[in-house]
Amino acid sequence: MARLLILGAGIAGHTAALHARRKLGEDHEVVVVSPNSRWNWIPSNIWVGVGVMTPEQVTFPLAPVYEKTGVIFRQAKAVSLHPEGGEGVARPYVMVESTEPGKAGVRERVEYDYLINATGPRLHFDATDGLGPEKNSLSVCTAGHAAQAAAGLDEAVARMQRGERQTLLIGTGHGTCTCQGAAFEYLFNVEFELRRRGVRDKARLVWISNEHELGDFGMGGMFIRRGGYITHSRVFTESLYTERGVEWITQAAVKKVDRGEIHYETLDGRQESIASDFTMLLPPFSGVGLKAFDREGSEITESVFAPSNFMYVDADYTKKPYEEWRPTDWPETYRSPRYDNIYAVGIAFAPPHPISRPMFSPSGTPIYPTPPRTGMPSGVMAREVAFNIVDKMEGREGKTRTASMAKMGAACIASAGASLMRGTAVSMTVYPIIPDFQKYPDTGRDIHYTSGEIGLAGHWIKHLLHFAFMYKAKARPLWTAIPE
Template identity: 30%
Template sequence: MDRKRIVVVGTSFAGYTGALELRELLGDDHDITVVANTHDFVFIPSLIWYPFGLREKKDISFDVRPVYAEHHIRFVEAHVTGFDLQQRLVKTNGADIPYDYLLIATGPKVDFASVPGLGPKQNSWSICNIEHAEETRHAWERFLKDPGPIVIGASQGAACFGAAYEFLFNLRYQLKKHHLLDKVPLTYVTAEPFLGHFGIGGLGNAKSLSETFFGMQGITWRTDATVQEVRPDGVLLGSGEVLPSKFTMIIPRFLGIDAIRNTPGLGNANGFIETDDGYRHKQFPEVFAAGVAVYVPPVGETAVPCGVPKTGYPSEVMAKTAAANIAADIKGGEHKTMPFSMIHAYCIMDTGNMGMLILGDHMLGARHLEFIIPGPQAHWAKLAFEKYFLYTRKHGHV
């Protein structure tokens, strides 16, 4: 059997899982290379706590290089600038990397430019990565010295609604701890047609539970909202309403990374890769994708565009499916399919000292089983899962 070269681009949930799964399936008979612009794995779900000083980088990240070395996986730290799909090359700011099979498992390009004034360099803050969360921490510290109205939300085209909800509720919990609830009007702005839509069309009684919880917490909300502009002192909505704000955090829409968007035929207009249910590219059979890089159509028609979240668990499932199919191509055997819609829906939503356990037998469409269980156990479950996940992944278990 010829020795094959498999290149994985990205080293977050999908990339890290995909690389280790490939080594498990292929043994040492083939070469696996991971190329990424960082050697840190960061547990993104914990960034909801970072701005409040509840986590440091060392608590929620680890260096992937020792794990890759132990598993005989080559790691290249570089910026991917594009792909030559005909010559089968990953183009970087260093040397080009040839491949026989390619798994694209990159994070998103965060599209702050889609809304005037949006983003850390302008008039709002972010928790999309650890650098953004660090800037948000400094902004929060300044805010506590001079509090006022707050706007939290997710703009048109956004998909990461869960992070917006969790940050909102954790921020509210911090306001209570600082005895600021009576001084800080709190508003949630979202592209969702109703609270608890989450970009997946809703789940169980999420709508009624969310509305009840928002009411109990004294949080006002605007659904079906477009963000027209983020200003230094407030947020202009498409309706013409201006919401005053001294601290604004709005999740923007995501795009595929520039390297995908700069490669003709690889991704769609927004830079996401269209695949079959085995996560294989529809025109280039040696190219696979997993995680945020994969195109998943929106769920139904909504007045304001809503994306579909491709969070940690679905990303890992996609990566394992893609890895199984690459291994089947190389070694023979059964190919696998796992439509995104059929991946289980698992989410632990933290609200500071409470939360909700959200479970469904699949992500999208009508479900046979779906549960939302509120209570303090969700908070403790989130903490336990964070520790379990980081321990197992740091030791190379996926």
């Protein structure tokens, strides 16, 4: 009997657990450790944030699903990683600390034969002074945060209904944030909601982000065919902002969030401030901060995790200038270079470098997006890694599956307003996710497979995907027919 331990039950961890469990014989164990008791379809959090969905509609309890599928579930957070065992234990193990009511703080050693690190990010609000729902800004990163944002939006709308003008600032709260797409969705859902509630004329909507240009989305933007031209997503995105009357501030690193005033530095070195009555700024991400120890108990964190606390995998981490970046720098198997039974997927793996070109202000402040690795690619890499591990656990000598983001396409639906008959969403496909300027010198991507358009159809698809992925994550009949 062998045991697969999965840290995290988000999109990547949960996908890996369900696929591994259905493929493995009953003589093997799949154990999931997650501090959260509920699964969250994060892409729908933006709808919670404007009050059109509740947290209960975008989450469900994990325990019954794992009980049904035969996955062992520990509601706990991983504290330390011991890949060589230690303290009299020969097998590798992870020290976990319970977060279950009534058992909170109780530590337990969970041994493993194979480990998938799918912990997702630590929401690093502390990186910017005053940032976060416990301080002076709102967030939509979790269903709870989004519900808080919805309450804040209700208050702002009430003030507008009393005739007050309001400034709503939405975007990224640090120079190195990722997930601009989520903030973009929230911005346009707020704009749509303000129109629906009849107060749009009282609102000044401002976007602030660390992108070099609108439409970068952390992947250097993309080129699409539009109106007889091959056009950069910047044009497409600026058009939408103009049409919806949204101002934008790009090339900005938010440095401090006061109540009602946000201070930021721009790429050309200016120190600016903007007053805001409603502020939703996403935090930067880092790894969760797991410490690693060898058999003797000496700390080896630096050889297992990058300084960002994300885990090293089979990528090329050699420091090199942007011009020398290659698609082959990106990982294929997500296996730790030091321990061949440890893998990291989703946000938890350390990317070799950003996708967007790094930029620094004259004072050295980094102002560029870090690479997104959520959603579809996250699910695909989790599934492939799970299948590779299953082969190893069952002693099969098969071809190793790969899931490089440099050879993978992605589809993304970004909501721009939630309504069955009047809503819209931007539907995008990109191939490959990591641009390949050797193969596609002008655009970095295959123009035949890279597309973008806005319309009601996108909203229908986003709405259907909400129900499809909730269904799939609950492992209901034929769940495997729904792709990652």
